[in-house]
Amino acid sequence: MRQHVNPLSSNFKQIEIIPSLSEMFGDSKLNLHLDIGCAAGEFLFDLALVNTSWNYLGIEIREKLVKNAKFKVFKREINNLYFVFGNANNILNDNQSKFIIKNIQSISFNFPDPWFKKRHYKRRVIQPDFINILSNSLQKGSLIFIKTDVKDLFDYMDWTILSNLSFKKIERKDFSYSESFNPNKVKTNREKYAIVNKLDIYERIYIKF
Numbered sequence: 001m002r003q004h005v006n007p008l009s010s011n012f013k014q015i016e017i018i019p020s021l022s023e024m025f026g027d028s029k030l031n032l033h034l035d036i037g038c039a040a041g042e043f044l045f046d047l048a049l050v051n052t053s054w055n056y057l058g059i060e061i062r063e064k065l066v067k068n069a070k071f072k073v074f075k076r077e078i079n080n081l082y083f084v085f086g087n088a089n090n091i092l093n094d095n096q097s098k099f100i101i102k103n104i105q106s107i108s109f110n111f112p113d114p115w116f117k118k119r120h121y122k123r124r125v126i127q128p129d130f131i132n133i134l135s136n137s138l139q140k141g142s143l144i145f146i147k148t149d150v151k152d153l154f155d156y157m158d159w160t161i162l163s164n165l166s167f168k169k170i171e172r173k174d175f176s177y178s179e180s181f182n183p184n185k186v187k188t189n190r191e192k193y194a195i196v197n198k199l200d201i202y203e204r205i206y207i208k209f
């Protein structure tokens with residue numbers, strides 16, 4: 001099993017600044033979705049190639065994966081997909097990210113690293129301060145999607161998001177995927193693994209109000 005990267009390591013204090021929308025995308029006016037912890041980005045490639053009316057941005061802490069993903073974007077001349085390397089918490093905490101966050105329609109946290117030991121909970125990507133940063137800059141109506149196969153992590157993320165009183169959950173039966181960032185319900189790599197291995201999947205959608 002792969003060793004998780006410790007996001008609190010000093011290696012990640014220095015960040016890659018998210019460029020402006022027009023530097024990242026061919027058409028900066030399209031809806032924007034952000035996927036946090038996107039690994040090699042396969043999920044975002046699948047989405048970006050089909051849903052050309054959306055822009056997709058992935059943040060990932062493993063540098064090699066981001067380098068390879070950026071190269072693939074360049075080679076295939078995809079102009080609605082961009083990757084940024086680093087700890088998402090530090091990147092989005094930067095002042096220059098505020099403008100980008102304001103332009104985001106939705107954010108996904110798909111199968112984040114669980115960090116099972118209690119003393120490691122602070123390494124989990126969803127933290128109260130981080131949700132606060134998002135709630136301060138996201139527009140009303142923006143969505144957060146969480147998905148995991150670890151019940152304890154799901155409860156922790158759910159509690160953390162709902163403790164910020166700017167978010168409430170949406171019942172999935174009331175949600176229409178057709179207009180979302182993922183109209184065809186494309187699956188992430190971990191999700192495919194969870195399905196094949198018949199693991200339970202816990203997911204929820206929140207709206208900023």
Ligand SMILES: C[S@@+](CC[C@H](N)C(=O)[O-])C[C@H]1O[C@@H](n2cnc3c(N)ncnc32)[C@H](O)[C@@H]1O
Nearest residue numbers: 007037039060061087088110111113188189190
């Ligand atoms: C279990 S993998 C899930 C990958 C993918 N989302 C999926 O569903 O298949 C979690 C990913 O999040 C990345 N990650 C963990 N903490 C992060 C952080 N603070 N900022 C950015 N990426 C992070 C890990 O390196 C890893 O690629």
